[in-house]
Amino acid sequence: MERNEVEQKYAELLKDPSFDQLGLLLKEPNIFRVLRVEHKELNHSNFISWLLDPAETHGMNEVFLSRFLQDVFVDNRSSSFSLIELAKIDLTNVEIRREWKKIDILILTEKIAIAIENKVWSGEHSEQLKRYKDTIEKEFPKHRKAFVYLSPYGIESSEDEFYVNYSYERINEIIENILAIRGHQFGESITNYLKDYSTILKQNIMSNDQVNLIAKQLYNNHKELLDFIYDNIPDPFDEFQEKLDQMVKSKGWKIGSKNRYYVKFYTPAMEEMIMKYKKANGWPDKEAFLFELGFYYGKNISFNSYVSPPVQYFDYAERLTEILSEIPDSRKKLGQKWKAHFKTSLKWPLEEKMEKWDEDSEKEVEAFLDKITPIVNKVEAKMLEHRDELIKLKEGIEQYD
Incomplete structure (x- = not known):
């Protein structure tokens, strides 16, 4: 983007009422923010x-x-x-x-x-x-x-x-x-403490406060400029997520729901068999199943195959859980809500690795993806064994809905 174009788009941003509104909300007094x-x-x-x-x-x-x-x-x-x-x-x-x-x-x-x-x-x-x-x-x-x-x-x-x-x-x-x-x-002070803490949780932990919603609207209105700014802010987690995203795609896998610190994916053959819920289940696109690579804490890369919590249509989730449990080396203890039939991890000090990213770093991640490939293939094969059943169950639910 040329300098003149950047300045023009920046001027448009400053004129957006949402920009002023966001600034005012962020300046509202909050005891937890004041104390940092x-x-x-x-x-x-x-x-x-x-x-x-x-x-x-x-x-x-x-x-x-x-x-x-x-x-x-x-x-x-x-x-x-x-x-x-x-x-x-x-x-x-x-x-x-x-x-x-x-x-x-x-x-x-x-x-x-x-x-x-x-x-x-x-x-x-x-x-x-x-x-x-x-x-x-x-x-x-x-x-x-x-x-x-x-x-x-x-x-x-x-x-x-x-x-x-x-x-x-x-x-x-x-x-x-x-x-x-x-x-x-x-009393007023107790009410303010509780409201301030709730605001901090929504803004800084859950990212679903009014401030976050306005920020998202502002982003939609000025996407090109803000993407340009964002692309020029060095962040090791975001840089790694982009690299991992591309490496997953290069394996021929498709990207699922997007969340920061996670790359979720599935295989092309699995797409027609994966149910998408109508209600929120913890993933933006509400898939019933995905593979997940996580680096949330910046200390390792975790891999999980997840059947997500069935917020509705329990028959589909329960049957899929049963099907994947047929795989001989799947885990017996699956978890209460997020059913993980397979999990493994790679020690990965993210910030240190990204600071000196080189060919060896890339090969290390590729080796980990190669390690999980047989698991991905086994899950895909097992689902394909039950393809007609899963599609029928999925389509029957969608038709009923």
């Missing part, structure tokens, strides 16, 4: 601990804690608990511990112990979750126990057999519901 803690894991843990503690100054008593426990108890991995029993548990004397034996948050009563590991933008350390579980088992042998893995998008942990995956999106839903129903009961 919106991305800090420790501060999120502190605030969530405050919300969970019925004795704290927020005035919610045990409401937030109760809503949180309802979600945890209903999960199959909390098998020692029953949702019906929750009403019988005395939550008034609950103890909330922070960083006890390196566990981020511990909810403790005379009879229950619930450990929460909070991961905002960092990854797991070696066998970290297993160590925490062993600690709780040892220290509280007679307590009924549950383990929670909290992350921005509710991703599953390395110990997904035991840890309930929980999202910041759900944390925000609880806050918004409490504000809507009980907000009039709180």
Whole structure:
């Protein structure tokens, strides 16, 4: 793009009312942004601990804690608990511990112990979750126990057999519901704290606040200029995503739903067999199945074959899960929501690799793609064995819908 063209498009951007609106919204006072803690894991843990503690100054008593426990108890991995029993548990004397034996948050009563590991933008350390579980088992042998893995998008942990995956999106839903129903009961300062925290979650963690929507509209209106600016901002994650995207395409695979830090794909032969839901399921294009390469934490490249959560049309998802489970070396423990029949990973310090990207770096990624190719082929072959059944099931649902 020539300089004159850049200046002309920049002038058009400045005249766009959305540009002023976005600027005003970003300048609105927010205590968490003022303190520069919106991305800090420790501060999120502190605030969530405050919300969970019925004795704290927020005035919610045990409401937030109760809503949180309802979600945890209903999960199959909390098998020692029953949702019906929750009403019988005395939550008034609950103890909330922070960083006890390196566990981020511990909810403790005379009879229950619930450990929460909070991961905002960092990854797991070696066998970290297993160590925490062993600690709780040892220290509280007679307590009924549950383990929670909290992350921005509710991703599953390395110990997904035991840890309930929980999202910041759900944390925000609880806050918004409490504000809507009980907000009039709180003082102005507490209401502002809750609203500010909700805004920070939507803007910085979930990217679905009004600010984000205006930014997207602004992007649509001035795509060429903003793409030009974006292309000239060095970002190792985005640079790697573009490279990985191209390498996946060069294998003859097709790109699926797009999210930052992930490249999702499927084979051309699988396309006609993959259902797309009408309701949101966690992926922008709502596919029922995709292969996924992730580099969210910048420490490794993960590979998963995912049957996504069936938000509707459960028959299709359940049948596809059964079909892929027929593959001899598929995983037996698939996960509660995201069914991963296959998973593997490559150690990959992303920023370090991108800083000195060379032919060897590319060959290393290509070797990993070659490693997963037999898995991709096996999944494709198994689906093709059931091609007519899957297409009939998919088309029958679409026709009914």
